[in-house]
Amino acid sequence: MKYGHFDDTNREYVITNPKTPYPWINYLGNEDFFSLTSNTGGGYTFYKDAKFRRLTRYRYNNVPVDNGGKYFYIKDGDTTWSPGWKPVKTELDSYECRHGMSYTKFKSSKNGVEAQILQFIPLGFWGEIQKVSLKNTSSETKKLKLFSFIEWCLWNAEDDMTNFQRNFSTGEVEIEDSTIYHKTEFKERRNHYAFYSVNTSIDGYDTDRESFLGLYNDFDSPDVVNDGAPKNTIAHGWSPIASHYVEIELKPGEQRDLIFMLGYVEVEKDDKWESKAVINKKPAKAMLAKFDTVEKVDVAYNDLRAYWDRLLGKINIDSGDDRLDRMVNIWNQYQCMVTFNMSRSASFFESGIGRGMGFRDSNQDLIGFVHQIPERARERIFDIASTQFEDGSCYHQYQPLTKKGNSAVGGDFNDDPLWLILSTTEYIKETGDFSLLDEMVPFDNDVSRAKPHFEHLKASFYHVVNNLGPHNLPLIGRADWNDCLNLNCFSDNPNESFQTTGNKKGNTAESLMIAGLFVVYGKEYVKLCKRIDNDKEAEEAQKHVENMIEAVKVHGWDGDWYLRAYDFFGNKIGSNENEEGKIFIESQGWCTMAEIGKKEGMVEKSLNAVKKHLDCDYGIVLNSPAFTKYHIEYGEISTYPAGYKENGGIFCHNNPWIMIGETVLGRGDQAYEYYTKIAPSFLEDISELHKVEPYVYCQMIAGKEAFKPGEAKNSWLSGTASWNFFAITQYILGVKTDYDGLVIDPCIPSKWDGFKMQREFRGAKYNIEVQNPDHVSKGIKTIFVNGSEIESKVVPILEKGKEHSVKVIMG
Ligand code: BGC
Numbered sequence: 093m094k095y096g097h098f099d100d101t102n103r104e105y106v107i108t109n110p111k112t113p114y115p116w117i118n119y120l121g122n123e124d125f126f127s128l129t130s131n132t133g134g135g136y137t138f139y140k141d142a143k144f145r146r147l148t149r150y151r152y153n154n155v156p157v158d159n160g161g162k163y164f165y166i167k168d169g170d171t172t173w174s175p176g177w178k179p180v181k182t183e184l185d186s187y188e189c190r191h192g193m194s195y196t197k198f199k200s201s202k203n204g205v206e207a208q209i210l211q212f213i214p215l216g217f218w219g220e221i222q223k224v225s226l227k228n229t230s231s232e233t234k235k236l237k238l239f240s241f242i243e244w245c246l247w248n249a250e251d252d253m254t255n256f257q258r259n260f261s262t263g264e265v266e267i268e269d270s271t272i273y274h275k276t277e278f279k280e281r282r283n284h285y286a287f288y289s290v291n292t293s294i295d296g297y298d299t300d301r302e303s304f305l306g307l308y309n310d311f312d313s314p315d316v317v318n319d320g321a322p323k324n325t326i327a328h329g330w331s332p333i334a335s336h337y338v339e340i341e342l343k344p345g346e347q348r349d350l351i352f353m354l355g356y357v358e359v360e361k362d363d364k365w366e367s368k369a370v371i372n373k374k375p376a377k378a379m380l381a382k383f384d385t386v387e388k389v390d391v392a393y394n395d396l397r398a399y400w401d402r403l404l405g406k407i408n409i410d411s412g413d414d415r416l417d418r419m420v421n422i423w424n425q426y427q428c429m430v431t432f433n434m435s436r437s438a439s440f441f442e443s444g445i446g447r448g449m450g451f452r453d454s455n456q457d458l459i460g461f462v463h464q465i466p467e468r469a470r471e472r473i474f475d476i477a478s479t480q481f482e483d484g485s486c487y488h489q490y491q492p493l494t495k496k497g498n499s500a501v502g503g504d505f506n507d508d509p510l511w512l513i514l515s516t517t518e519y520i521k522e523t524g525d526f527s528l529l530d531e532m533v534p535f536d537n538d539v540s541r542a543k544p545h546f547e548h549l550k551a552s553f554y555h556v557v558n559n560l561g562p563h564n565l566p567l568i569g570r571a572d573w574n575d576c577l578n579l580n581c582f583s584d585n586p587n588e589s590f591q592t593t594g595n596k597k598g599n600t601a602e603s604l605m606i607a608g609l610f611v612v613y614g615k616e617y618v619k620l621c622k623r624i625d626n627d628k629e630a631e632e633a634q635k636h637v638e639n640m641i642e643a644v645k646v647h648g649w650d651g652d653w654y655l656r657a658y659d660f661f662g663n664k665i666g667s668n669e670n671e672e673g674k675i676f677i678e679s680q681g682w683c684t685m686a687e688i689g690k691k692e693g694m695v696e697k698s699l700n701a702v703k704k705h706l707d708c709d710y711g712i713v714l715n716s717p718a719f720t721k722y723h724i725e726y727g728e729i730s731t732y733p734a735g736y737k738e739n740g741g742i743f744c745h746n747n748p749w750i751m752i753g754e755t756v757l758g759r760g761d762q763a764y765e766y767y768t769k770i771a772p773s774f775l776e777d778i779s780e781l782h783k784v785e786p787y788v789y790c791q792m793i794a795g796k797e798a799f800k801p802g803e804a805k806n807s808w809l810s811g812t813a814s815w816n817f818f819a820i821t822q823y824i825l826g827v828k829t830d831y832d833g834l835v836i837d838p839c840i841p842s843k844w845d846g847f848k849m850q851r852e853f854r855g856a857k858y859n860i861e862v863q864n865p866d867h868v869s870k871g872i873k874t875i876f877v878n879g880s881e882i883e884s885k886v887v888p889i890l891e892k893g894k895e896h897s898v899k900v901i902m903g
């Protein structure tokens with residue numbers, strides 16, 4: 093069953109039934125100021141950091157789901173309704189929610205009144221606009237009462253939902269004209285406030301939640317709305333809100349547009365006050381003046397659309413299958429931007445107070461984003477690298493506001509350092525900008541310890557070399573990519589965290605996943621060293637890579653697939669000898685991508701084993717059989733019910749590793765089949781089962797051993813977005829960035845006749861047309877660049893500012 097449809101021309105998903113199987117959300121904002129918004133008007137807004145600068149309240153894990161948002165109540169005679177359906181939930185005559193590129197639109201109607209809301213954050217602006225248009229489509233004059241509603245969060249979202257003894261006495265607001273200012277704690281150390289305004293004179297307001305709602309009411313039935321009259325309350329403590337009241341009379345056919353703005357202001361410490369206890373409103377007023385007319389708002393909205401046209405214009409395909417085209421051209425790229433911005437901090441599954449930016453996560457997010465705005469990727473690489481230590485190890489995450497590393501979920505995840513080589517080399521390949529290697533980048537955020545960025549890559553590489561275990565394989569540390577394979581934490585205490593408790597010495601347990609990862613990015617490191625004429629270092633590093641390949645062949649091969657790890661006692665994990673967890677996806681992915689033992693048939697055997705043991709109708713599960721009992725020496729992985737999360741769930745992030753592995757063998761049919769199993773647009777028809785948005789990837793789909801196979805969770809913020817984009821564009825469609833040009837080597841389903849891709853690269857536009865007359869999956873017969881045949885698969889860097897034709901004949 094479907095709950096809407098794609099509108100590819102407008103790059104929107106159109107939801108036509110508000111009762112989606114889970115809230116289907118969108119993200120507004122592109123750089124500093126963000127909102128999450130659901131298809132029924134739920135969600136919240138923050139500046140830079142969803143924990144430290146939360147502007148509005150949202151109630152996670154509430155009953156019913158999705159409680160709190162930017163609500164509107166329209167009172168028309170005895171009927172009250174909301175354009176987003178919630179919170180009032182009056183049955184609407186029509187309803188439509190369009191989630192687009194950084195904007196959301198609602199259009200609904202009831203009893204001859206049509207309401208439209210356009211919600212977005214103008215580029216470079218610290219405020220969110222809601223253009224609300226009300227139209228009388230009936231033949232009688234309508235007298236409407238409109239109430240807006242948001243609830244202020246007292247800035248620190250975590251404190252806001254715990255520290256009530258303090259918070260219930262601190263809330264403060266100011267009201268001037270049509271603007272409600274939220275200034276809690278402004279008197280003390282804060283130099284920022286927020287405001288909610290509308291570009292018309294108002295007929296009343298409320299700022300005290302209890303007075304507005306009534307203590308025992310839900311959001312669906314506020315006292316003030318029921319009475320049809322505001323109380324003009326001024327909040328003192330408790331829970332401050334902002335609600336405007338506007339009376340609107342509409343003749344038949346008449347429409348009125350109102351512009352609401354939710355804004356955020358920072359002022360200089362000595363410029364905080366206008367007069368005693370009155371905040372300096374000048375900056376807020378300047379913001380309001382920028383968007384006080386429909387014309388100004390429409391210009392900003394068109395700018396935003398043009399911005400996305402530009403971004404999405406950089407890679408564009410025509411494959412003949414709309415489902416694939418809309419993933420590659422629109423939604424997957426869009427999701428990559430969102431994950432780049434948010435890391436794992438704020439979604440409907442991430443509360444915005446827990447995890448900040450992840451070292452491993454942000455590096456990986458970059459590979460799906462770097463072609464969009466390389467300058468931002470460059471800055472991000474330095475932010476991440478600055479949290480690293482001299483020995484290559486790193487904080488696992490950092491807070492976006494402070495950019496400082498924190499140990500909230502522990503450290504010593506021994507895969508972490510290697511991802512920096514991935515992000516850096518992908519950045520250089522996209523841009524040709526080697527200069528970042530020479531930039532001075534601090535260690536542990538201490539500028540006095542800064543070294544050229546290249547030294548960070550070196551530290552990353554040698555962190556593995558210097559931390560090998562008994563089989564000369566990489567020590568796993570606290571965990572590798574799989575956070576839940578906790579081989580040094582033997583926990584029998586439910587009150588401790590698997591992520592931070594390392595109660596065993598970590599010098600025995602080894603990871604085959606890191607081994608494969610090391611070979612892949614070790615080779616990249618060697619290649620980079622050669623490029624920058626550091627041959628000595630290249631030679632030295634090459635030896636370590638070869639040693640690792642050897643160690644995997646000797647100690648990491650189980651006969652039909654690669655082992656996953658050695659545990660604390662030196663026992664095999666992911667071996668046919670094990671009763672549960674005989675085979676794992678991560679080491680098959682990385683060791684096949686690294687082509688370890690390809691000659692000896694290991695790659696092929698491994699991938700065949702994946703197909704046989706891990707593949708199912710909904711994707712490739714992480715391990716099999718899933719653990720059914722708790723293995724103290726494996727940690728969190730064995731705590732999950734079978735089929736969920738890292739225990740036999742389809743962890744969508746690592747499926748593309750197998751797709752890429754398949755392309756190493758040239759098996760395009762298999763690679764693409766795996767792709768279509770988890771790509772959301774291909775799952776639209778099973779939305780009821782799948783549950784989460786059909787336009788973005790989720791982290792996990794319940795696996796074959798789960799109670800409900802195919803049911804998904806944790807949409808939006810997952811490395812799944814960037815890895816699938818990377819796999820489909822660079823390995824399946826096979827247009828890969830490299831230092832000297834674009835390497836073209838598709839690995840596609842044999843029945844395809846070909847495809848087209850437009851790719852902006854180093855300032856030039858490449859119009860690539862791939863033809864597949866012999867219906868092969870892989871192999872290039874000839875490539876013509878601007879009409880002349882070239883010798884290799886590398887299409888060179890061509891003249892900037894021009895369009896170039898690249899014709900590729902497979903065979
Ligand atoms: C989850 C992982 C997550 C980790 C760190 C674990 O409980 O299963 O997916 O990465 O916690 O927050």
Ligand code: NOJ
Pocket residue numbers: 436450452453572573574575576738
């Ligand atoms: C989610 C984390 O964000 C990511 O870093 C990790 O690799 C996966 N969980 C797998 O455990």
